[in-house]
Amino acid sequence: MGKTMRCIIICGSPDCSSDFIRKTVTDGDFVMCADSGYGHALNAGVKPDLLVGDFDSYPGDRPDDIPTITLNTHKDDSDSMHCAAVAVEKGFDEVVLLGALGGRSDHSFSNLCVLMYLAERGVKASALSENEYVTVLTEGEHEIKNQKGKTFSVFPFGCDEAVVTYTGDVEYPADNLRMKTSDGIGLSNIFNSGDVSIIVSGGICLLFIETLM
Numbered sequence: 001m002g003k004t005m006r007c008i009i010i011c012g013s014p015d016c017s018s019d020f021i022r023k024t025v026t027d028g029d030f031v032m033c034a035d036s037g038y039g040h041a042l043n044a045g046v047k048p049d050l051l052v053g054d055f056d057s058y059p060g061d062r063p064d065d066i067p068t069i070t071l072n073t074h075k076d077d078s079d080s081m082h083c084a085a086v087a088v089e090k091g092f093d094e095v096v097l098l099g100a101l102g103g104r105s106d107h108s109f110s111n112l113c114v115l116m117y118l119a120e121r122g123v124k125a126s127a128l129s130e131n132e133y134v135t136v137l138t139e140g141e142h143e144i145k146n147q148k149g150k151t152f153s154v155f156p157f158g159c160d161e162a163v164v165t166y167t168g169d170v171e172y173p174a175d176n177l178r179m180k181t182s183d184g185i186g187l188s189n190i191f192n193s194g195d196v197s198i199i200v201s202g203g204i205c206l207l208f209i210e211t212l213m
Contacts, residue, residue: 030090137205
C-alpha cells in the first residue's frame with residue numbers, strides 16, 4: 001500500500017446517503033467501516049477493505065471474506081476513532097469520513113474530535129456529506145480553491161481563542177481577528193472570489209463549507 005492512497009471511513013449516521021457514498025468512493029480508496037457504517041456500505045454496493053467495531057449498532061451478519069477488528073463494547077474510544085488510529089498506523093496521508101455528520105449531535109461532535117486527532121498527526125482529514133465539508137485548520141496558511149459563492153464558517157476548536165486572517169475576497173474580511181470559542185463570530189461568511197486563503201496564526205479552527213460537492 002502506498003501512502004498516496006486515500007482512506008475512507010464510513011460511519012453510521014442515519015443521515016448518510018448511499019448514493020453519495022457510491023459517488024464518493026473510488027477504486028483506489030482503502031475503505032474502512034465503523035460498525036453500522038457497514039450497512040451503509042452494503043446499501044451503496046461498496047465492499048470495504050476492513051470492518052472495525054463492537055457491532056452493537058449493526059445487527060446483521062458479518063462476512064467471512066472481509067478482515068474485521070472486533071472491539072470490546074466497554075472501551076474508551078469510539079469505533080470511528082479506532083478506525084482513525086488504524087489509518088494512522090497504516091500511514092495514510094488523507095482520511096475522509098462519510099456518514100459522520102447528522103443524527104445524534106454527540107456522535108457528530110465525537111467525529112469532529114476524530115478530525116482533530118488525525119490533524120494532530122499530520123493527516124489531511126475531513127468529514128464530507130451531501131451538504132457540507134468540514135476540516136481542521138492548524139496553524140499556517142490554508143488555500144481554498146474554486147468555492148466562489150459558497151457559505152463558510154470558521155470556529156476555534158480545542159482552544160480558547162484562535163487568530164485568523166482571510167486573504168482574497170470574502171463577505172466579512174478578517175485581519176488577525178481574534179475568535180473566541182464563546183463568541184461564534186466566524187459564522188456564515190461567503191467566498192466572493194474563487195481562491196481564498198485562511199491563515200491561522202494562533203490556535204486551531206474548524207472550517208465548514210456548505211455543499212462543497
